[in-house]
Amino acid sequence: MVTLYDDPISGNGYKVRLTLSQLGIRYRYHALDITRNETRTPEFLAVNPNGKIPAVVLDDGRPLFESNAIIWYFAQTGAAQAADSDSVQSLVPVEPFAQAQVLQWMSFEQYSHEPKVAVARFIMLHTKDDDSRRNEIPECHEGGYRALDVMEDHLQKRAFFVEDTYSIADIALYAYTHVAEQGGFDLSSYPAVRRWLKDVASQPGHIRITDI
Numbered sequence: 001m002v003t004l005y006d007d008p009i010s011g012n013g014y015k016v017r018l019t020l021s022q023l024g025i026r027y028r029y030h031a032l033d034i035t036r037n038e039t040r041t042p043e044f045l046a047v048n049p050n051g052k053i054p055a056v057v058l059d060d061g062r063p064l065f066e067s068n069a070i071i072w073y074f075a076q077t078g079a080a081q082a083a084d085s086d087s088v089q090s091l092v093p094v095e096p097f098a099q100a101q102v103l104q105w106m107s108f109e110q111y112s113h114e115p116k117v118a119v120a121r122f123i124m125l126h127t128k129d130d131d132s133r134r135n136e137i138p139e140c141h142e143g144g145y146r147a148l149d150v151m152e153d154h155l156q157k158r159a160f161f162v163e164d165t166y167s168i169a170d171i172a173l174y175a176y177t178h179v180a181e182q183g184g185f186d187l188s189s190y191p192a193v194r195r196w197l198k199d200v201a202s203q204p205g206h207i208r209i210t211d212i
Helices: 011-023 067-084 096-126 132-155 168-177 191-201
Strands: 002-006 027-031 055-057 063-065
Touching: 002 011, 011 067, 011 096, 011 168, 063 067, 067 096, 067 168, 096 132, 096 168, 132 168, 132 191, 168 191
Parallel strands: 002 027
Antiparallel strands: 002 055, 055 063
């Protein structure tokens, strides 16, 4: 059985939990508290030498880390199962250009979205009002709203991010967008994003970020 190492508050870890749930893949859950340096133990560093969650250990003992690499792997293996079963949904397209578009949006999430939206959320959840890190929030908001503007424009023309079909591109961007308000973001002027958030939440196998 797959073992998932994760911090329950992590949006990056939530991507993996949501993907596994929607593919119907059972797993063991190993919770780590990143605020207590539990990802720096020799045991965990043997799984991910970079000392970050999420990370998984596959059935055959091979470790894999980085959230988008993990969900790409499971989506690919899930796609193979979906081809042979009507009960398993595919979370990645078959056509090469569409696959590249999925990777495009997953890269956008990691380089333009997550460093702003997720960081603002982390600071607001884990620091006090007089903490110096609070000074980073205005810059996070500026960059985060730029990313949300890109998403809003894209989603005004389509239901999901790639080929109007739900995929791991949506999972990657949903993870921190749906809790963006915890980082001080106001989504009231993003109707397409809010509609998309509801559509993602209605997908089969959806779980909340608080579901462990």
